[in-house]
Amino acid sequence: MNPAEVAAQVVALIKQQAPEAEGRANVSFGRNNETRFAANEITTAGDVEVTRVAVTVARGKRHATASHNRLEPAALADLVKRASTMASLAPEDPEWMGVLGPQTIRAVSGAFDVPTFALSSEVRADAAKKVIAAADGKGVVAAGFYTAGGTTSALATTAGLVTSHSSTEASLTITARSPEGTGSGWSGAERVAASELDAAALASVAVDKAVRSQKPAAAEPKAYKVVLDPACVAEMLAFFIDALDCRRADEGRSFFSKKGGGTRLGEKMFANGITLKGDPFDPATPATPYDAEGMAMEPTTFVDNGTLKALYTSRFWAQKTGKDPRPRPTAVHLMGGEAKSVDQLVAMVDRGLYVTRFWYTRWLDPQTMTITGLTRDGVFLIEKGVIKGPVNNFRFNESPAAVLAKAKAWTQETARVPARGPVMRVPAILTEDFHMASVSAAV
């Protein structure tokens, strides 16, 4: 059986067990094959088969969802019964919108790579061994993670919606540290196809940063001009995406709320040229073309040339406020700019910092979209357009919105970065007035 067949079977069971109810099946089959390494040795690895069957049943405005990971016919029937019983016991939800009927959902091409789905332990171990050899060669210590696998998901509803999507993902992340712990460097990449991950090239970036960041000089906490590597930009952008919810903005509890009510849609809030798109059909960011309810994704420009153009809106909120519903994006692309390279961004800075990675970012104040976090794995002082050398890490308190508002230049090329949330491609950005709040002794 494939996920679409299981989903169809679940829908048939809902109709049979509870003809008066409506429901939805979300089914996925996947493989997660992983190899970890640390202290220049392979530590753990796994070959994991993942199955999920989730059933949502609604009786009028009462609804509930139950999931498990078994496929035997009796197990599927039990699951439907569980969801159905839970739904009849649940209090009414006035916001329940019913399950979706047929949708026009375009297929995404280029999201699935057959060899990556079942990448062997040997291929992953060989990549790890290459990284270890590169680290051993330079006398540094590497740790990292190679994961490859994929998922086929299917969604079906009692109202006739049927859709599915298959994707694979391979990622390799590497942290290299000098043995006495005074330098650290990171590199990482995420691709649809494992064959596009170049372990040796990634290793050399991390190892090189570890060597160059050793024995950092002292730098004081204050506001700096900064060049942020894509890894930093992606980490901040995840918070920005969280804040793009129309309802929270309308309710007056978001950065995008307008004083006195409503949202800041249409307002020029960010630097000229800042454009944020969400497009799962773009070969640069292939992603699931529908959300968990089966709502079709459409290519959306959230920020166009500095102006806030769109917020995502749940079906309930859209109906209540007379807006168009819009799913939360599964892919985002902060579009590239003019700069040819990170070096060109560095060359534009008289005095500032080149920051390569963030760590432990957390909300501080949603009203100003301020987050806190730390720098990690290499911060470099820039003087007169040239990198002078490594400096200490910092804690920062800063707003992703301010970073985009004060952006001065960014790279043409955007990178797909392993990050929280949707598939993300982002450039490196030069911005100013970035608040380093205190020094971190960590390396």
Place this chain on the structure above:
Amino acid sequence: MLSRRVFLIQSSLAALGAGCGGAAVATQPVPPPYPAAPPPPPQAVRPVPEPTLAAVLGRALDEAKRAGASYADARVHQRRHESVRTREDHVVDVSSQETYGLALRVLAFGAWGFASSPRVTEADAADVAKRAIAVARANSGAQKRKIELALTPVVTEKWQTAMSVDPFAVPLKDRAEFLLALWPEAKKVKGLSFLDASAQAHDEWKLLATSEGSLIEQRIVRVGAEYMATAKNDKGEFVTRAHELPPMQAGWEYITSSSLLADARKMAEDAVEKLTAPSVTPGKKDLILAPSNLWLTIHESVGHPTELDRALGYEAGYAGTSFATVEKLGKLKYASDLVTIVADKTTPGGLATCGFDDEGVRTQEWPLVQKGMFVGYQTTREQAGWIGEKESRGTSYAMDHEAFPFQRMPNVSLKPGDKALKIGDLVSATDDGILITGNGSWSIDQQRYNFQFGGQMFYEVKKGKVTRALKDVAYQANSLEFWKSCDMIGGKESWQLHGSLSDGKGEPPQVNAVSHGCPPARFRGVNVINTGRRGAA
């Protein structure tokens, strides 16, 4: 050897079957103040009848050994989670999630291998063994240190959470209605705009068999409920106030006997008060941290740094390393002399409490910081030898059948002081300070030096008295300087257990539940920043 193991499995499963009738099997005293009562029989129906599990586990271990494993552990693991979420006067989500499957870890050709399957049959056990061995073979030769496991006694045991009301037996409707009762109280407060609430129940059932012959069945039930009140004004400003009830290893009785409902109005009033509270003036302050705030600081600045794998670089790729490196063991002054911090997986009600860890080691309590000195690490069987210890501290954990077991944080708690001090005594003794309760934003660097913590409520303390509420407060410090500045610790009457259901570590990330007990404590001259201003502090 083989026949002995099969015998053990079969005989113990017979015993477990008999034990399901309702006798309390917890080896721990019942957590006060939650009443002692025999736990009801597990509600979950295991998809495979248990006598079959003996054959499945036995087959996995047999195949692994036959293919060259020098050690293996096989685990049938069921994980369930039920949650109800409400906002204001209605339910927004009712869900039940469950996973069930077989996990097998093997040590073969000098390397670890792991595989898992959602199907729990003998045929799948053989397939899982083949895959786990293939992983170990691929990894072979890339180890710099020989993997050796500390010895541990072979046991046949069972363990279960002590509780009186199985949360999974409480209808979801009742759980939802408990939460829906909050809004009518909270909305009586003018200025309150929103109330988001949720209640969770977690259940882990696992049957572990090792190639050495141990067989252990455990059921661990955890519950939590929380809500957050949001107040806003017409200037476009908004603040939130979250209730501070900690999640606990307990039954549903823990939630219904809590003060959640009684506090609804107070939480709403706090939110409104916070909205108009003056913003803090940054600077060095004496901090009085309530247990509801201090536990998370313990978690981040003591719990994580004393994970031995971190200290040796085995988590460098993700969670990070630690300032508490091994050459400092027994030599580093970590805190003031008043401070003793212990690790355990035995505290009644503790979220990490259980009978045995996931490699069959009996749980225990041991010191991490003794009278201010750094004296201990958290270890597993593989790690004990790394610091010359003969036995594991019993902290191996895997969150579900898809997960590899590795070193995870136990409960880590600050011992109460000798004097019977209460939070009011700490306030009375403070000239210029801030009292902080609850958790807000938190963040700490990857070596655990520099941290920044917020809170829920902040009260200015002047000349021994609480004067007014403040807002926009966070404290920033270096872990060692912070702990060395501790000069007052509450007595055992003021000790409270708090905790988290979502401690994260590892790649792929695994979730772990841990508790942290502490009394209120005072810390001198800590850097307080104003989170409303981004500028350098």
